[in-house]
Amino acid sequence: MISTPALPPESSTEAKRFEAFLRAKKLKLTRERKAILAAIARKAPHFDAENRVSRATVYRTLNLLVQCGLVQKNSLGSSHACYEASHGREPHDHMICLQCGKVFDFYRTDLAALQNDLCQDRVFAPLYHNLQIFGLCADCITGADEKFIREQVARINT
Amino acid sequence: MISTPALPPESSTEAKRFEAFLRAKKLKLTRERKAILAAIARKAPHFDAENRVSRATVYRTLNLLVQCGLVQKNSLGSSHACYEASHGREPHDHMICLQCGKVFDFYRTDLAALQNDLCQDRVFAPLYHNLQIFGLCADCITGADEKFIREQVARINT
DNA sequence: TTTTTTGCAAATCGTTTGCACGCTG
DNA sequence: CAGCGTGCAAACGATTTGCAAAAAA
DSSP: OOOOOOOOHHHHHHHHHHHHHHHHTTOOOOHHHHHHHHHHHTTOGGGGGGTTSOHHHHHHHHHHHHHTTSEEEEOSSSSOOEEEEOTTOOOEEEEEETTTOOEEEEEOTHHHHHHHHHHTTSSEEEEEEEEEEEEEEHHHHTSTTHHHHHHHHHHHHO | OOOOOOOOHHHHHHHHHHHHHHHHTTOOOOHHHHHHHHHHHTTOGGGGGGTTSOHHHHHHHHHHHHHHTSEEEEOSSSSOOEEEEOTTOOOEEEEEETTTOOEEEEEOTHHHHHHHHHHTTSSEEEEEEEEEEEEEEHHHHTSTTHHHHHHHHHHHHO
């Protein structure tokens, strides 16, 4: 076993932010909340290490972390969502193939600027965005029904 | 009962597209599929009029319509989704408040151009996009913990 | 007639909630 | 000590799936 090392600067930053948030809302800093935050800070895949914390608590805490900006929750009206730690997240977006479902990441630094630009004339403080481009990937375009698909693409893109 | 009128031009366009798609995939044009397509074409809210078609069939057909481009399915890796008819859809995007969950629509004509631009150097044929901007709405910014929230926004937006 | 579809009901899966007990401030 | 938070198990709601009957090609 390794003696507990000093926490990396990022996680203590995150912890401080979370604590400040809880204080502002008069909520309590429990062992479970610390554990979940720690798991996120160390980028634990799917919170495996936090099996001792009940699922209900994980969800309740995730909601707090979302409100506090430490976790991003992506959804759109649906009851399902996709949680992702904000910390160290390269702001990337997705291209999703409608035919096979494959997801491609892409990075564009200018999208953050666009985001701020979009919000400049309205009272809305943007924290992060999520851009999904749906279409057809190379494999699916060259598939059997290529002709049909190309026609489809042409029609919609005009 | 009313004698069947000629279908409006849009729906017949959609119907043709769907038929071509089914033919290309050697699938059958059933009464249920027609009914669901018709409901979408007439912008029926939530397919109320299609109660006679089983839920399973609605979902199965929606998947076909998505592949064929007549319906947009918005999700992000999650198993839940948000279906929306492509037909006559103003290409709009969403700002979503993390605090209260309210959704604001916004329209930007230049986003379609951006979408094509993003895909120009890779083999991916974009059909449509979905941009979500998460942040805090006016009401929530002016709420009790304004100070904290502003700090948060400032931190993330840099 | 052959193959695809449908409807039903059961199975999933992520998420939420009510409640009694436990812990933080 | 007063609340807030937790675990559990049941409730939920959207979506999927297996299977036998029904419909399209």
